[in-house]
Amino acid sequence: MIKVKVNGEERSWDGDPSLPLLWFLRDELGLVGTKFGCGQALCGACTVHVAGTAARSCITAVSDVDGQEVVTIEGLHPQGDHPVQKAWRELNVPQCGFCQAGQIMQAASLLAETKNPSDDEIRGGMAGNICRCGCYQRIEAAVRVAATGT
Numbered sequence: 001m002i003k004v005k006v007n008g009e010e011r012s013w014d015g016d017p018s019l020p021l022l023w024f025l026r027d028e029l030g031l032v033g034t035k036f037g038c039g040q041a042l043c044g045a046c047t048v049h050v051a052g053t054a055a056r057s058c059i060t061a062v063s064d065v066d067g068q069e070v071v072t073i074e075g076l077h078p079q080g081d082h083p084v085q086k087a088w089r090e091l092n093v094p095q096c097g098f099c100q101a102g103q104i105m106q107a108a109s110l111l112a113e114t115k116n117p118s119d120d121e122i123r124g125g126m127a128g129n130i131c132r133c134g135c136y137q138r139i140e141a142a143v144r145v146a147a148t149g150t
């Protein structure tokens with residue numbers, strides 16, 4: 001039996017241990033904020049936090065998070081007021097929105113590791129998160145704004 005804490009709640013799974021965390025979150029727990037993009041760790045749409053660090057849930061097996069703590073976009077802040085979420089609203093970052101949960105989770109992880117990142121560090125930290133709408137300038141600007149609130 002796999003046990004994992006998701007957004008502060010103890011969850012368990014006794015099915016296929018190789019099930020991707022993405023599908024455990026979406027299909028078993030109904031946490032559909034985390035998106036499926038490529039399924040191959042190439043786009044970042046499925047980004048969640050595992051033990052406080054950004055991870056691609058499409059290539060993470062449920063067995064890999066046994067005993068760990070997972071946070072999804074739904075659990076990042078109880079009222080949606082994490083500094084990254086506030087900055088995203090302030091700068092109206094999303095266009096279609098599909099990539100945005102992943103972008104926000106990646107940005108939150110980046111700022112947890114690097115409080116005041118340089119422009120290069122922001123670009124490097126966010127480089128694996130693809131936005132088909134091309135919101136990159138607003139994403140970078142919002143990470144800069146969020147850095148002042150973390």
Ligand code: FES
Binds near residue numbers: 045
């Ligand atoms: S769906 Fe996981 S990185 Fe694209």
Ligand code: FES
Binds near residue numbers: 097100134
């Ligand atoms: S806002 Fe549409 S893919 Fe990023």
